[in-house]
Every structure is written in C-alpha cells, then in structure tokens.
Amino acid sequence: MTRTMQRQVTPPRIKRRALSIPAEFDSDPVVWAAWLYYEEGMTQEEVADQLGVSRASVVNFLQEARDRNIVTIAVSSRHLQTIGLAREVADAYGLTNCLVVPDDGGRLPVHERIGMAGARLLIERLQPDDVLGVSWGRTVQALSTALPEMKLPGVTVAQICGCSIGTTEFSPELCTSNIANRLGARCVNLHAPGIVSTAQIKRLFVQEPALVETFKIIHKSNKVLFGVGSVDDAGTAMRSGYMTPEKIAPYLARGAVGVVSGRFIDRDGKPLLGALDNQMIGLTLDEIAKVPERICIAGGSDKVDAVYAALNNNYATILVTDVATARSLVPRASRSSRTGAARRP
Amino acid sequence: MTRTMQRQVTPPRIKRRALSIPAEFDSDPVVWAAWLYYEEGMTQEEVADQLGVSRASVVNFLQEARDRNIVTIAVSSRHLQTIGLAREVADAYGLTNCLVVPDDGGRLPVHERIGMAGARLLIERLQPDDVLGVSWGRTVQALSTALPEMKLPGVTVAQICGCSIGTTEFSPELCTSNIANRLGARCVNLHAPGIVSTAQIKRLFVQEPALVETFKIIHKSNKVLFGVGSVDDAGTAMRSGYMTPEKIAPYLARGAVGVVSGRFIDRDGKPLLGALDNQMIGLTLDEIAKVPERICIAGGSDKVDAVYAALNNNYATILVTDVATARSLVPRASRSSRTGAARRP
DNA sequence: CGAGACAATTGACAATTGTCAACTCAGTGT
C-alpha cells in the first residue's frame, strides 16, 4: 500500500532525441527510471528525456518499479515505537516492543492499518532460520495481504491452529499460506479441523503420524503471530463457522472476554478451559506463552477488554495496535504507568 | 540523495479543525505524517487535515522524515545487477556481482553516481561481524558521503593503507572514518604515513607495537572496498600529495596503467613492484587479493584501462561502475562475452 | 495482406506537490 501513482504522458516539446546512449537493448528501462528518479532525484521529465520516452511512460515505469519491489518505500517500524504512546503501553505492560498506528480519520479500517504496520514489523524482525507460528483472524489476514513479495527461503511459517470449516475470506490455512507465499518461506499447514466433535476423535487425529510430524515443526516456533478476538460481538470465530453460539455459551457464562488463537481467556487473561478445549486441535495458550517472541496484532474499541486481558497475562511480547486502543490501554495498566512520556527537547 | 522535497504551505480553507484527536502530546508529528503519507497513501492535504496543520508543514515533516531516515526510499542494488550489461561484465570477468549505474546525461559526476550505488550495495552486503578494509580515492569518498546513517555496531571498518600528507578533501583516514561513522561501526585507522622516506623506516614503523596491533585487525578483513586510479591523468594519488611525479616515473616507465590502494599495476593487472613499494605502509595487492569479498568501485573513460587491468587479475569480486565504462569493458574481455543479453519477454 | 485484438505509448488536462516571502510567536537583550 505504497504511494498511489500511475501512468501519464510527457508534456515538453524538446522530446524524441535521446540525450545519451540510453535506448539500448541492454537494460531494463524500469530499473533505470527508478534509479534516476528515486536515487538521483531527477524529475520525471528529465528521466523521460534521458530515456527517450514520454513522461507518461516514466510514470508507468515508476509504478512498475514499485510493484516489482525495485524501489522500496518504507516507514521504519522502529520509529512508530518512538511515539510516546507506544512507549507508555510498552512500559505499562512490560512489552519489548509496541507499535501504535496513527489515526487516519476512518479512511482505512483499523484491522487493515494494524495489518500494515504488523507486516512492516514482521519483515524487520524475521531472521533466517525462524519458525513463525501463525494464528488467524481478520487482522492476521490483513497483515498477510500487506506483506510485500520477498524471498526468505530459510524461514518457516507454520499454522498453529486447525482449519475452520466455513468459507470466509480468511481462515487459518489461508493466513498461513498467504504469509508464507509473500515471504517466499516454507509453509507448514496443519491439516486438521480446528474443532472436532469429540475429545476422542481429537486424540485420534493428534496421534496420526502426519500430524505428529506437523506438530513437531509447530512446536519449534520461535515466534508467533496472533490476533485477539472479542466475544462481545458475534466475533470472527463464529462468523467463520469455527464455533457456534451453543458451544461458546458455557465459556461466556464463566466470564470469557476474548479469544486468542481459538482459545478463550478470562478478564485476567487466564486460559478458560472447558469441554471444547479437548476438541480443539492446535497450540494451547500455555504453549503459545512459551514461545520467545509473541507478536500480538489487535485493535478496535470492541477489543479493548480482550486485548487488555491478553496483555495482562503476558501472552504478547510485542503489540501492534492503534491509537484509540492504546489510549484505553494505558490507564488500565496494573503497574505504574508513567504519565507524559518524553517529548522532543 | 533521495527525492528532493522541502517545505510548503497549505492551500485549502477547510483547515484548522483537527479531525480526530491528533494534536496530543504523545506523538511525533513527523512520524505520523510519514506513516499517513507513505504507508497509507494519503495526499499531503489529507495528512494536513488529519494532523491539524497546514499542508506546507506536512511538506516539512515529510522532508524531515526522510532526513531522519524514518522513511527509506531505496533502489535495490539487486535490480541494478539485472541490467543486461551488468551481467555481461560479470560473466566476462568472472565477477560474483556487477552493478552498472545508469547514465544521467552528465547531471552528476561519474564518481558520485558510482559512490551512491556502491553505498547501497555495501549496506546490503555487510554482515554483523564483518571487517571491512577500506582503501581510498575520490570514488570511495563519494561512497562514504552517500551512505545513510545506520547502526551496525558489530561491523569494523579498517583503513588498509597509510595516511596521505596532503590536505585534499579526501584521504585514507577520512574515507575510513566517514564510512565507519555513517555506519555506526567501529573504526580502525592506520596511524602511519602511506609512504615513508626509506625502506628501513618502514620496517621500524611496522614493528611498532601499536601498528602491529592495527595490522592484526586489518588482516582480518573479510571484505575490502577500493577504487582504481589511472596514471594517465595527474591522478588522485598525486593531487593529494600521496606521491610525486619523480617517484611515479619509474613505474610509468615500466608500464604502470593503474593504481589500486596506492600500488601500481601493469596492463595485466600484475603488481608492479619497485623501490617505492618498500616504503609503502598498508596492505599489498597480494594481500588484498586474498580477501574473500573485494568490492571495486570505479568508472570514467580515463580509468577504463586501469579497471580492465584490475579486473583481469581478479582483484575484484564485485564491480560497481557506470554504463560507459561497462560498455568499454565488455568487448575487451579475454573470455567469451555473450552478446545480446536477455530482454524482457 | 488486411482486420481485429491487445498492449504500450502518448498528449492534454487535472490534481498534487514544492517554493518562497511574509507572518506569527516565543524568547532575549537592552
């Protein structure tokens, strides 16, 4: 979602005489245009003259250069962390990192903005031999589509909870494979339903050699990426056919405030175990909590309670959220939250 | 040398009412502006409204964001290698990499353009524990100023040839420390003249414990960066007081065509050893040739002979040059050069 | 060989962005 530009035509009349020796067959004009424009700071018209094409074509070339990742325009996530609010949240909840995406006046939905920032953060943090466990949800899905195409062959992306049955636009398997594809990473899908009908069937599944192998990889995750669902609304989990109201009811009755990777948590973030849990296939909350780096991407006013709970129980080491959510989060923090973070001198 | 932009003022009249909750004290408006503009693709006017400032201020913020490296606009060097010409040169001379910077119609001098591309390449290639040996010259100097500010604390930048006496704008010690500073790397200077008056004095210097220590580090270089000087013109080496015409004369007489890191080479690239060599303090050509990755940055019609010689004797594993030089280089190559590189389908 | 289809390129126009001199406002010195 970089700058929007497209094509155009050149205005000047001194055209058509290629200045130097440009129009040879030994170069990709797109690369040239990108270099001259972005690196040397030429104007599009100058580039057009240099290349011997119309300025409109230059616009096209530049567009293509961005699409092909020949030029990269990136806001470094490190700087989004320098925003005072991000520091306050990080301090308050003991996070190693916190990204707060600015408000854009409702231009883009929250989950998309958070997805974009999360994408940026993710590619800056991934190391060659990482195994990234991926949960699912609207925000995770948004992150996956915001990722640029890359080549990170050493990385593995693993699906940490079973598949959903419904056919919404997002699902665990789609999130995972999308991310892996964009990243050029190995993709490990968990080929099993997220929820099976009985605890016994779950046991059967889990003992299946193919799944055992898959789980071996999943358990090697040194980073996890997950969203947080609320239970107030009809929630992601239900809309996607992952759960049904009847199944959820007992959890709600016992005080569930949110869903992390398909599992319910109470207001303190404690796992809320119930009958359903024995039918769920995927990493448990305790297992997730053991992964060294845990990236939580979530925001929106309806999710504040759930995010607060999740943070409170330290499920996340890194949080990507939006301004409004961050603002609600700070005063709630159990520890001392410092007011008035450092401003520029 | 990214896009040129500066400050400005906003045109619309619907201003001054901050749309959401932007003007709080918890954020750096520069980061916000950068995010909204570059990441979300808002127009500057929209950003201005969102932030509650004039559009002119937004222009200023964006300028500052680029200056502060909050946004990075980069042409990936990998793509400069995809230019057919670069491949031809690489093939012809057995290089692992070759970058060819496009012609810009004389807008910027060759060495600056090459320096920019070299800078890009360098930061993409440097690994955490690298020791980078740095020679000197106009192009190396240009590279150093084209580097962005970074933090690469694990990297060491070492000066591989002694200091010059003159006070030109560039010198071995300046090149090295410039590069180290920009990169946020450790800087190891070689505190000795590049040329001393007698071979005996050189021996004394080199045995000095402080220098012995320095050389230990220098010899650990796993990457080197050097330019190539011609001897046709009055050359860098002389203008900087590094050498004098009398000293050079014997080398010229014996067929010197170029200078690499202060040492003369003949038309086959062979080191041309003479009286002076025993008075030079710094890595020898043979020592340089043993470094695994050797980045040569050089171009310009006056240097073609010298670059050809250097490439011919395999001093470089990576070459950064300009189109004109690359064009001259290809037909000279001793091996089979393939004509007509791949075009886009 | 011409018609048709499709992609690339272009010029005119509209929108966005950069420049600049003037202005505001805090802080200072007298």
Next chain:
DNA sequence: ACACTGAGTTGACAATTGTCAATTGTCTCG
C-alpha cells in the same frame, strides 16, 4: 516595555505529477 532574533508556520503561486481517452504499434488469425 519594546525592539530583535530565530524557529516554525502559512498562503499564493509555480512546478511537478497523475489521469484518461485516443493513438500507435505489434501480433495473430482469416
């Protein structure tokens, strides 16, 4: 108190950039 300085901001204007429909070129097929 008041003029002065300097940083930060602004509006009007100029330059640059994006859009789009029309044109051109290329390739395929009849």
